[in-house]
Amino acid sequence: MSIPQLTLVGAGPGDPELITLKAVKTLQQADVILYDALANDALLQYARPGAITRFVGKRYGCHALSQQEINHLIIEMAQRHGHVVRLKGGDPFVFGRAQEEIEAARAVGIPVAVVPGISSALAVPASQMVPLTCRGINESFWVTTGTTQSGEISADIKLAAQSSATVIILMAMSKLETIMDIFAANGKAETPVAIIQEGTTTRQKMVTGTVRDIAFKAQYAGLGNPSIIVVGEVVSLQASNIKAQVQHELLRVSAR
Structure with missing residues (x-):
């Protein structure tokens, strides 16, 4: 045995x-x-x-x-x-x-x-060309759960909302609107946000917006668990990274 x-x-x-x-x-x-x-x-x-x-x-x-x-x-x-x-x-x-x-x-x-x-906290944003750190934009990132064992919003969310760090929030879709209200109350209403559902899989869906409107956009898109929420100025780099990636692929194909 x-x-x-x-x-x-x-x-x-x-x-x-x-x-x-x-x-x-x-x-x-x-x-x-x-x-x-x-x-x-x-x-x-x-x-x-x-x-x-x-x-x-x-x-x-x-x-x-x-x-x-x-x-x-x-x-x-x-x-x-x-x-x-x-x-x-x-x-x-x-x-x-x-x-x-x-x-x-x-x-x-x-x-x-x-x-x-x-960890999905690192790999899922990367899979969508969202860097967690970028020189000149931020120097750190937080990874936090959205809710505690009792179901309450983690107190660390309030601390994270006061920092310049990128904030990656797991297990938080049920509290999305309330969490975004906390960021807005700390002067982050226009901060970019990305929500990525079932990241790195064939069922992956992503919505981007700002702290002010991301809850509405996520609801409209039908996003739910499991999803990762990324809050930070680095999210704004995603569009240009994807555009450059597409252009490179088009050039590669045309050169064949």
Whole structure:
């Protein structure tokens, strides 16, 4: 029988090609794969024959299992089958509840390893040519959740709205209008905003606007979860970056 162990693996932002080689090798070695809603199920192709795969995803308003139930399942599967991989969207340590699962496993003597992943907070804006930093525009960026465990808006949103940093907000579509009101109250009503839904996948949709009008535009476009909100002057660079990219492609094609 395999020795019980747990490996938390980052699945990347959604595109199944944006997963690390180490993550693929770990999936190939797993006895059990417990995967989240934000982990592309195409990655299950790397599971070895006979491996157990089970969906344990959580999304806003829809939980397949509670976190406590997931913790219990990890322990049960590891003790019964051996190597359990928890396949998490993005990076396990960026709003992935990884620490709770690590502590549950270690409490019963199960060793834990982590394979980092590409966080959607970084990759999704990049996939749409939105730089998070640009010399002369900003010197930093914030990554924050829109809501706390209790469902309230994070106090960090108010702090972020006072800075010149690019602000990347995850899990916030249900509070979009209220969050934009906070930015507007801090003199940011005309600051550019991009909302990218299901970024890096074939279902990707994006809307751009300003703090003042982005909630209306997002509602009109039918955007919902999972989406990433980017607030900052760097968003204004997206249009010129895309235009230059298209022009380059046209020149390349015409030169054939």
